[in-house]
Amino acid sequence: MSSKKSIVVIGNGMVGHKYLELLVQKLEQSGQRNDYELITFCEEPRVAYDRVHLSAYFSGTSADELSLVEEGFYEKHGITLHLNDKAVAIDREAKVVQSAQGKQVAYDKLVLATGSYPFVPPVEGAEREDCFVYRTIEDLEAITEAGSRSRVGAVVGGGLLGLEAAKALKDMGLKTHVVEFAPRLMTVQVDDGGGRMLRKMIEELGVEVHTGKNTQCIEQGESCKHVMRFADGESLETDVILFSAGIRPRDELARACELEVGPRGGIVIDNSCLTTDKSIYAIGECALWDGKIFGLVAPGYDMARVAVDHLLESENEFAGADMSTKLKLMGVDVASIGDAQGATQGSKSCVYVDERQRIYKKLVISEDDKRLLGAVLVGDAEDYGNLLQMMLNDIELPEHPEALILPSLDGMAKPALGVDALPATAQICSCNNVSKGDLASAIEGGCMTVGDLKSCTAAATSCGGCAALVKDVLNAELKARGVEVNNHICEHFEYSRQELEHMVRVEKIRSFEDLLGKHGNGRGCDICKPAVASILATTWNEHVIEPHLAQLQDTNDYFMANMQKDGTYSVVPRVPGGEITAEKLIVLGEVAKKFGLYTKITGGQRIDLFGARVEQLPLIWKELVDAGFESGHAYGKAVRTVKSCVGSTWCRYGVQDSVGMAILMEERYRGIRSPHKLKFAVSGCTRECAEAQVKDVGVIATENGWNLYVAGNGGMKPRHADLFATDLDDETLIKYVDRFLMFYIRTADRLQRTARWLENLEGGLDYLKEVVIEDKLGIGEELEAQMQMLVDTYECEWKKTIENPEKLKRFRHFVNSESNDSNVVFVQERGQIRPATEDEREELKEKAA
């Protein structure tokens, strides 16, 4: 027998895993790792995953991506993991855990992190087929399967999780109902007024809300699979039912071995997270502290920290948790802070309601008017961070606290709570327990960006609710340290891209030299030159390789092709909307064959031809242009592709001609230069086969027209596009897209895609809508006119180039020789060429010699 201490953790959920992570980290740091044996039982078929973001599974996040466990973590740290094995009994006397698969594991200390299970009300028929709960990946898999063959879905429970589940049903295209026992939604977090507003907004999204409904039984339905019968005699037909009527702690093991549990369940723990047996801890949602269960992950993580510290004999106590929350439910911002219901003796409330804009905000203020006790925000939760900090840090309220929630009208600044007012102990990120002081020392240690802070302190990496505040702290701290936060484009111009764009337009500047002479210094560089070239292009739209512009272009724009790793180029002709005739396909094939190019279908629904030497580009393009192809601008910061699905022309579900619209858009916006590349897609129905919701501009057909989405992104940091406007006719759609694009082109930073631009745009999506839809700045027509100018002056860059012998001169590898670059060597692979590796190149050279 080893003298190692054995620590057994039952439950490998969010909190159980956090416990092991923290423990291993501390043990390794203090060199005690070898004194301990770590073992965990995981009932589920996979290690811990991010249950908080479970719903992301429906929008395509895979189980792997949801995983919280770093690849190989358990192996690397020597933790024994019993996957798919449930602990079934605890012998406290012998200190042994018994598992379903028959394992017997002895422990010195046991940690119960068994979480909770969804409560299913005792309704007759609740066990029928296609009735589900919403807690695990397996649940979601089953729901997806049932959803795909159903029309109607109902969620029992109108709380936080219920509404999240309703969104999932809605997104699957089901007619969705929410059935709530109480007279309003989200009884725990919001008050009557907030609940009413929330209901209105959710109903506007097409979800039917039924409150005050007590489900009595579920039976065989007529038009649907089931009928739900309510106590008031009414009924509802539905195919799928999701129960989301609250959670119950999983304390069955604890009960069986006679640990103390609460009257309504939950394993009783003290401030050290110890149960009534001093060798057994309980943490997370299964634990009952001071008569309370905490159904959020942050308090669970806190318990994990406390339990680790207690085991290692360092001081720490669990002191309860703030249950404030902020979330987006079906696109509606909802936040609840502290005493949201105004339950405190003598408290007063202060309410702002705007039924037009669908905003409800309430402050709960202490009897003496000095302190904020709680708040409810529906429809606009921007004030959440500020208000939460005020409450948590007991900051004295301003004289007119109502100003905190009133809209800021022109000239009336909001009494914003500067982050400077916060004490260093203020907790900024509750998920990861990061205080303002922690952020400050990370900044002292060299963090300069929110990204740095995320990787150094883990702040803002879980629910993301604190991201805005983290940024504020960063900016304030940098400022306090005298670090100038500037957006100058580079050392040659003390201006942002937006400012340069403005100067070029207003002062009618047409060349880089002119701009540099008037507003810059030095010679310029590879940062400012292409940026200015792009600005000049959107303002004057001259041919990219006019001599005064050619010198500014990155090699890709200069040779109008994408440089590959070996110095050769790729050729990507435009295939608008991805639609191509057989003739044109044959031409592509023949050109590729003739010039020995590697061909590949791209992710953008077109064909890429690789391995062209610079001197071959004009010859290749001559043939392509003759066959009617145009430049695809794969090389430019410009419109790349407008992906389409086949749409109503062929597809049995299509409701509009998505291919037609995609071609119209691609031909309208081709060639325009912008701060970064632009990608579009048009889908013919909500099945969304063109993936429009990850595009800069996404269009999805509806029965009545088009829904427009903006600022989506795939790539390095994916972002789901925002729904911008619905049911547009063709003309309005184009008008909005014109304005949106031009406004982006004018105001974005260099190499800032629309997703990042919108995230940084002051006022966000609402402001963008005001500018584009309501024309608040009065520049709508001007933006459209500028776009129209670009559309009218479009010319195919390659066509123009091959017609001009002067310009063609530049397409050669050597100015003084007809030879090719001897370093470009290809080998064959799967029937096509590919660049030789360095070793292969050497080998071939030797052979030749």
Place this chain on the structure above:
Amino acid sequence: MNWVDICSIDDIVPNTGVGALIQGHQVAIFRLLGSDELYAIDNYDPASSANVLSRGLVGDLGGKVVVASPIYKHHYCLQDGVCLEDAGYSVNVHEIRVSNGRVEVRLGEGVMERAA
């Protein structure tokens, strides 16, 4: 080593580069701001192992005249060939002049040794 005739000065668009082949050696030639400021360095970009420097953008950084490699954007000083990001990647510089409107280059010492 002798001066080698390369091309007419007008064959190089101001503020851009061209590639030249001199006794089997690839050289990148740049013409800056008019006709009098010329530079010649190796065309080979050690950071990407490709002959591409002639196709980079020219400019200045911190007072040094540089070209940015089009592949991974390393900057090379046109005056001494030193790579700003990683001195280990530095390249050879060559002598260059204009005579009677013709650009002429003389390969640097190091290159001759290697070629020999």
